[in-house]
Amino acid sequence: MRRWFAIPLWQRVVGALLLGILLGWLWPEGAGALKLVGELFVRLIRMLVVPIVLVTIAAGIASLGDPRRLGSIGGRTVALFAFTTLVAVSVGMATGLLIRPGVGVALAGVAPHVLGTPVSPADQLLGIVPANIVDALAKGDMLAIIFVAVLLGVGSVVAGEAGRPVVAFIQGLSAVLIQIVRIVMEATPFGVFALIANAVAAGGAAVFVNVGWLALCVVVGSLVQILAVHAPLLRLGARVPLSRFYRGIADALAIAFSTASSSATLPVALRVAQDNVGIARPIASTVLPLGASIGKDGTAMYVGLLGQFALQALGIVPDARMLLVMLLTGALAAFGTAPIPSASLFMLAAMLSAVGVDAAQTALVVGLVLPFDRLLDMTRTVPSASANLTVATLVAKAEGALDGGRLADTRHLV
Numbered sequence: 001m002r003r004w005f006a007i008p009l010w011q012r013v014v015g016a017l018l019l020g021i022l023l024g025w026l027w028p029e030g031a032g033a034l035k036l037v038g039e040l041f042v043r044l045i046r047m048l049v050v051p052i053v054l055v056t057i058a059a060g061i062a063s064l065g066d067p068r069r070l071g072s073i074g075g076r077t078v079a080l081f082a083f084t085t086l087v088a089v090s091v092g093m094a095t096g097l098l099i100r101p102g103v104g105v106a107l108a109g110v111a112p113h114v115l116g117t118p119v120s121p122a123d124q125l126l127g128i129v130p131a132n133i134v135d136a137l138a139k140g141d142m143l144a145i146i147f148v149a150v151l152l153g154v155g156s157v158v159a160g161e162a163g164r165p166v167v168a169f170i171q172g173l174s175a176v177l178i179q180i181v182r183i184v185m186e187a188t189p190f191g192v193f194a195l196i197a198n199a200v201a202a203g204g205a206a207v208f209v210n211v212g213w214l215a216l217c218v219v220v221g222s223l224v225q226i227l228a229v230h231a232p233l234l235r236l237g238a239r240v241p242l243s244r245f246y247r248g249i250a251d252a253l254a255i256a257f258s259t260a261s262s263s264a265t266l267p268v269a270l271r272v273a274q275d276n277v278g279i280a281r282p283i284a285s286t287v288l289p290l291g292a293s294i295g296k297d298g299t300a301m302y303v304g305l306l307g308q309f310a311l312q313a314l315g316i317v318p319d320a321r322m323l324l325v326m327l328l329t330g331a332l333a334a335f336g337t338a339p340i341p342s343a344s345l346f347m348l349a350a351m352l353s354a355v356g357v358d359a360a361q362t363a364l365v366v367g368l369v370l371p372f373d374r375l376l377d378m379t380r381t382v383p384s385a386s387a388n389l390t391v392a393t394l395v396a397k398a399e400g401a402l403d404g405g406r407l408a409d410t411r412h413l414v
Contacts, residue, residue, distance in 0.1 A: 013254040016193040024200025031197035041191025045264040059174035060285030061153025062167040088300035089330040096308025101213035181267040192258040225383040230390040238397040248276030256385035260377040278406025279396040291388035298380035300334035310365040
């Protein structure tokens with residue numbers, strides 16, 4: 001047991017990923033027997049998501065103490081996420097236009113998968129304010145929960161002396177939740193092993209062969225977003241050593257890949273942000289939960305890419321106006337995407353509808369992509385996790401809340 005725990009968690013997770021791929025490929029029947037382990041792991045993670053989002057955002061805001069700091073942190077966070085999301089849609093669209101993965105794709109015989117009526121931007125905006133707080137918590141409505149958490153934190157700060165007992169309770173509860181996260185994270189290698197093995201066993205060789213060009217575009221777009229957008233921002237804006245930064249957040253990126261969920265990645269992101277990167281808890285607890293809901297670089301990139309894939313498969317040549325509309329609607333759709341696997345497919349309907357593609361044609365494209373979406377989703381969740389931690393680092397640097405010594409001292413990462 002000592003030898004097992006002496007191995008850094010991210011190394012155990014990577015080893016589990018590789019073993020899971022081998023098991024799913026060589027012995028798919030055995031991988032199916034591990035399905036329960038994977039489901040239990042995901043349930044453990046998701047069990048923590050709602051309380052962590054509610055408590056950590058409120059605790060993070062309450063820890064700031066000075067109400068004047070709320071505006072600067074919130075403004076920087078939203079502006080940075082808006083920038084990276086808009087760039088991500090552009091990267092996805094450019095990748096699709098250059099590689100053209102949808103050209104020659106045959107949609108004949110594909111079973112349509114109807115998504116239902118897409119949510120309008122107005123409804124998404126109204127949904128931020130919950131009619132019933134308890135109902136929002138029960139449904140896991142992240143934007144509504146974040147709104148309530150922000151109000152709770154701001155109210156605690158503005159209340160001053162009278163709000164201190166509430167602040168102490170929230171901060172104590174936040175500390176307890178973080179310790180629970182540390183315990184649950186020790187099960188990560190086993191959960192990742194089971195999840196990956198099942199994904200490979202279910203798709204077989206077709207998982208890696210079918211829709212191959214689209215998969216290549218997802219990988220290229222994800223790498224471009226991380227290396228050409230996030231890395232320069234970190235280097236120029238936060239002055240952090242890139243190799244040590246990415247080594248420090250490896251646990252979070254591995255969880256993002258294996259679970260394909262920004263929400264499921266949140267508990268690990270909170271831990272590595274504080275322990276490995278050196279982001280102060282008030283900043284991490286405020287920015288990261290917000291980023292799990294609106295920091296969707298991977299989704300934004302994929303929606304832009306999939307929009308081009310769909311137009312190419314349908315034989316539609318976009319003009320400049322269509323591209324501009326797709327850019328704007330893709331960015332807005334990504335901001336409102338639920339932090340769950342395959343949620344971006346639901347956003348595709350909104351983008352294509354904005355440029356005149358009807359629901360029946362959209363359903364055909366989704367029916368083609370859906371069987372292979374799990375691994376594509378796993379890949380594109382990595383830049384979303386990277387964006388979340390990048391923005392948190394930039395905000396912490398701007399607020400003087402980044403401990404550069406955590407990245408300079410690599411002993412805790414070995």
